Amino acid sequence: MEQRLHEILMDGEQVRWTGRPSPFKLMRCPERNTFFVTWLLSGAAILLALLYLLPTLNSDQRGGADWFIMLVVVAFLPAMLSLRPLMDKLCLEKNTIYAITDRRVIALVKDDLMYIPLDQKPAVSVEGRDRDCGNLCFGEAVGCGSGNSRSNAVLGIRESSSQNDMLGMLFYHVSHPEQLLRYVA
Template sequence: MAEKELNEYLRKGENVRWSGRTAPFPLLGDKSREQIVLKWAVTAALTCGFLWLYCARDQAVNGKFIALVVLVAGLVIASPWMEQRSIMGQQYFITDQRAILMSRDKTFYSMELNGIDELRRVSLHGEADTLVMGGIIMGDIRKQLRWRACHPKTDMQGQKKQDEALGMVFYGIRDADLAESLLHGGQVRGKTA
């Protein structure tokens, strides 16, 4: 655990009541398999089709352009592994004041406990449960759960501090009951998806 970084981030008098990490999870889980395989197939098909059209024209072929297209396709195809690695490096904390996410690169995001307008528990078959905080991200959460776990929703207009999240995800935590209870001040409420 990165205690030094966390202690520097905590406010004076703020106490950690719970901490956790993401439990190991498969790349192609029950809920993500179809979406990831579809992403790979569409990316491969579009890349091959685009390169075929590009190479079939009567002009000279630019090797750098082809390499760029293949690189972009490769990044899209590799994105599920990058998301998994990023999520596995996260740490989560609930204090007496805030929910805090520390990313793999030691960047902090937080939400005030009294500012969490919606909390949903997402059950992933064969994986530990996930807690989703903030109504602003609920609409797309089933399609973008892992992406949103890597990218807490912040105020892009700059009216709040960069570390103040509007929505964030505690992905695949083992003791979700306790964390959910603490987020609700001891009363378990919210929705299960």
């Protein structure tokens, strides 16, 4: 068992299953159409910013450093929106551990601990099937739709008063998710 997981277990808590997201291709995700729209709008925003800022480059009022700073500020948000799916993919595939114990379902995403106690009897569903992989959804993440699945896997659906105890979360793109249902029952 990974050291990161072992450190967050409660006294006497027994691990029934551990796993990670299976590698996945962004262009096969259900939300791929939103990627294209985001990339198109981000490209248009950067192009418009360039067209607006280019005349100021030729003027004597602003120096090259001012122009560069304005371009970076204007391009930052569209660039971050465009890169978000790639950053989420890397985070999920490299820095995420899932576990089902006798007490909780747990997701460790980077250093962020998320869990739902099993004594709350959370709703459980397999969604977003892709061959032998799928999303195992818990609590309020059940039925949220595929468009939110990646962000729910990275961030969870949080209760405002709790740092780690989630209202909903999901195990993203795990292999044979229907076989994991027996550990939650």
